[in-house]
Amino acid sequence: MSQLLSGEYECKLDPKGRLVLPAKVKANLPEASGSQLVLVRGFEPCLVLYPRAAWRVIHEKVMALDEFNEEYRQFQRNFFRGMTEVELDSIGRFMLPRTMLRYSGIEKEAIIVGLGNRCEIWDPDRYDDFLIKDQQSFSKLAQKFLTTEPGPGGPLAA
Structure with a gap:
């Protein structure tokens, strides 16, 4: 049975731009993902964090689109833009790249929202605007x- 990422957590970035993944979220990551996760830009101005297995499913769907179709290529280009693999350190922290911080508007605080197969990471004010x-x-x-x-x-x- 797959574990679901759920809950809403308020977090603070450290001065180096690292975020500590909440213990409850970390505990629900599939063991196969280990400490490796994939971070992408969300469709809204947020970041999306996927365990590797969940990312593989999404990646395969996007890569299955016909590369000879201009609209599909545009989607693929924008979808994969800035995608980065992140690794949790021994205390569950990971680095948020500056380009991702700018995109999401996250500065010092963030809200992590578990959505089943993924987590969204939001600037608290922007998150409230999208609810x-x-x-x-x-x-x-x-x-x-x-x-x-x-x-x-x-x-x-x-």
Whole structure:
């Protein structure tokens, strides 16, 4: 059974730009990943941290796109831009490259959010800007995406 990355954690960067991965997140990394993770730019202004096994699945999907299609090439180029492998040190710290810090707006503090197969790393103010503030809107999304009606009603339909 695969372990899921979950939770929301407030963290501080040290003066060298390193972030300590919260112990609960580190404990839920697949053993095969060990201390090696992959860091990429998110679609929103955040960073995304993948265990190696989860990254391999995403990497294969993106690489399977037809390189002779200009739109696919543009996507691949932008998706892989700045991708870097990071390694946790003995206390669970890893370096956030300066280009990634600029992209995400992270300076001294960060929020790490576990999302199953990956973690997002956000500047706290930007993270708040991207959260749904209206509970009714959130409820409508839940109804849309988590419907259990049979047929083509939704992703969890029987």
